[in-house]
Amino acid sequence: MLFDLAPKxxxxxxxxxxEEYGELSRLVRxxxxxxxxxxxxxxxxxxxxxxxxxxxxxxxxxLGADRIEEFARRLAAAGGxxxxxxxxxxxxxxxxxxxxxxxxxxxxxxxxxxLDEVQDIASPRFLKLLKYIxxxxxxxxxxxxxxxxxxxKRLLNPxxxxxxYGREPVKLxxxxxxADVSRQFLLEGxxxxxxxxxxxxxxxxxxxxNGYVGWLTLYGNLRCVERLDxxxxxxxxxxxxSAIIRDELENFLRxxxxxxxxxxxxxxxxxxxxxxxxxxxxxNSKVLRDVLQTLKDVMILDEDHGYYRISxxxxxxxxxxxxxxxx
Ligand SMILES: Nc1ncnc2c1ncn2[C@@H]1O[C@H](COP(=O)(O)OP(=O)(O)O)[C@@H](O)[C@H]1O
Ligand SMILES: [Mg+2]
Numbered sequence: 076m077l078f079d080l081a082p083k084x085x086x087x088x089x090x091x092x093x094e095e096y097g098e099l100s101r102l103v104r105x106x107x108x109x110x111x112x113x114x115x116x117x118x119x120x121x122x123x124x125x126x127x128x129x130x131x132x133x134x135x136x137x138l139g140a141d142r143i144e145e146f147a148r149r150l151a152a153a154g155g156x157x158x159x160x161x162x163x164x165x166x167x168x169x170x171x172x173x174x175x176x177x178x179x180x181x182x183x184x185x186x187x188x189x190l191d192e193v194q195d196i197a198s199p200r201f202l203k204l205l206k207y208i209x210x211x212x213x214x215x216x217x218x219x220x221x222x223x224x225x226x227x228k229r230l231l232n233p234x235x236x237x238x239x240y241g242r243e244p245v246k247l248x249x250x251x252x253x254a255d256v257s258r259q260f261l262l263e264g265x266x267x268x269x270x271x272x273x274x275x276x277x278x279x280x281x282x283x284x285n286g287y288v289g290w291l292t293l294y295g296n297l298r299c300v301e302r303l304d305x306x307x308x309x310x311x312x313x314x315x316x317s318a319i320i321r322d323e324l325e326n327f328l329r330x331x332x333x334x335x336x337x338x339x340x341x342x343x344x345x346x347x348x349x350x351x352x353x354x355x356x357x358x359n360s361k362v363l364r365d366v367l368q369t370l371k372d373v374m375i376l377d378e379d380h381g382y383y384r385i386s387x388x389x390x391x392x393x394x395x396x397x398x399x400x401x402x
Contacts, residue, residue, distance in 0.1 A: 077264035078295035083121040084128045090260050090288070092122055095249060099126055102245055103187060103216050110231060111220040113249030114374045114387060115320075116289025122249065123189045123220045132187030137221075141197040143204070147176040154183050173200055177207055184212040194225040201226055206238035219244055223372050251286030251386075260291055268299040276305040283309065285388050290316055313392055320393035327373065328397075332366075337397060339366055343376055344391040346384040 076088070083089045089096070099122070102109045113119050127134035135153040140146050151158045156179060162170060165178065180188070208215055221227050233240040252260065258281050265272045284290040290312055297308035328336055338356055353363060367383060370376035377386045385391045 076267050077260065078268070078292055078299050080292060080296055082124050083118075084124050086125055086129055089121060089125050090263065091252065091256050092118065092249075095122060095247060096126065099123075099218070099247060102247070103218065106214055106216075108217045108219070108242070108244035109247055110227065110244040111218060111247050111249065112223055112227075112374075114251070114287070115222075115323075116287040116316075116387070116389075117249040117251055118288045119220045119249055120191055121288075123191060123218055126218065127187060127189040130187050132189055132216075133183055134189045134191065136191050137195050138192040140192075140195055142172075143176055143196075143198045143200055144172040146196060146198070146201070147172050147179055150176065150183075150188075151179050154179070154186070156182060173204055176204055177211070180208045180215065181212060184215050187216045187218065189218045189220070191220045193219045193221040193230070194223075194227045195221070196226050202229060202233075203238050205230070206242070209239075209242055217244075222374060228372065252288055252291075253286060254281050257281045257284070257286050257288075257291055260288065261295060264292075264295040265299065270299050272298070273305070279305075280309060283388060284312070285386065287387055287389070290389055313389060316389035317392035317396060320387075320390050321396050324375075324390075324393055324397060331369075334399065335362075335366060336370070337394075337399065339363075339370065340375070340385070340394045340397070343370075343383045343385050344394055346382060349381045349383070352383070 077090055079088070086096075099109060099111070103126075111119050111123050124134050126132065133150075133154045135149050137146065137149060140149050148158060151161070158175075161175070161178070167175070205217075208217075219227065219230065223231070229237065230239060231243055231246065233243055258277055261272065261277050261280060280291065280294055284294065293315065294308050294312040297303045297311055298305070301308075303311065324340075335356065335358065339352060342352060342355065349363075352367075353360065356363065358366075367376065367378070371378060375385060375390055377384050385394065
């Protein structure tokens with residue numbers, strides 16, 4: 076069902092994304108590693124999870140897996156491998172996690188491996204591990220997904236001294252749905268529940284939620300499963316969505332120049348030019364450039380020729396709810 080809140084796992088439940096799915100298949104088969112990127116709620120997890128499941132691959136969620144040890148555990152578990160047995164098999168006395176991770180990859184070398192939320196891995200040895208895998212198990216197929224920060228950014232822009240220089244994955248970026256696809260998505264979802272929906276309601280949702288399939292799904296779920304009326308469902312979508320994003324933003328702002336970031340975020344809710352930002356905020360160009368770049372990297376902000384804007388309306392709502400001091 077389209078309005079199920081869990082990430083989709085099967086092609087029959089995945090709406091649209093045919094082109095992206097085809098491109099992903101083609102790239103993986105050609106032997107390239109691929110990184111699926113995009114803003115939150117554009118359906119990255121659904122795409123890569125479906126791809127894994129439809130191809131007898133292994134899907135690993137790395138949320139919160141900062142150390143190699145945790146990485147190895149999750150990878151083994153996702154592929155149905157018992158670490159205990161493996162450690163016995165290999166007669167390992169003192170576990171070296173990086174060696175073990177190499178071994179686990181080796182056991183899965185014939186299957187497509189999908190690593191989601193890769194940015195959470197903080198271990199500096201992760202890139203070396205990938206180089207080893209690449210060199211040792213030729214043709215091993217890996218798909219990465221998550222946000223464009225931390226290890227993901229280093230993976231995609233290796234410096235010449237990096238172990239992965241010249242082997243970086245191809246980027247596949249998911250965009251929000253265009254309006255007509257959002258419209259079809261909603262109509263199809265309502266049809267699955269045999270519920271009627273008015274044209275003007277659909278139009279308002281399409282206009283307010285701006286093609287983010289995750290928010291459309293939440294709205295549909297509130298209508299068809301929780302049985303709310305249009306107005307309340309839309310209100311609640313914005314509330315719940317912005318609460319989630321607000322927590323994420325709070326996390327992001329920790330250890331950063333909160334006041335400066337907040338001013339930039341507030342100014343870009345409805346869009347602002349570089350010159351306006353520069354004039355209004357009392358900072359030098361380099362600092363402002365860094366702030367804008369960081370916000371673009373974490374995909375909060377979009378840039379179009381020096382014009383900066385938060386394109387997800389729910390992120391805009393969340394920004395309005397942020398206070399000067401952390402709550
Ligand atoms: N192509 C799709 N068809 C139907 N539902 C989708 C699709 N993509 C995402 N969803 C739904 O949207 C929500 C967010 O999707 P998810 O894949 O977790 O996005 P992301 O990983 O980009 O944040 C989930 O409820 C999921 O079921
Ligand atoms: Mg995801």
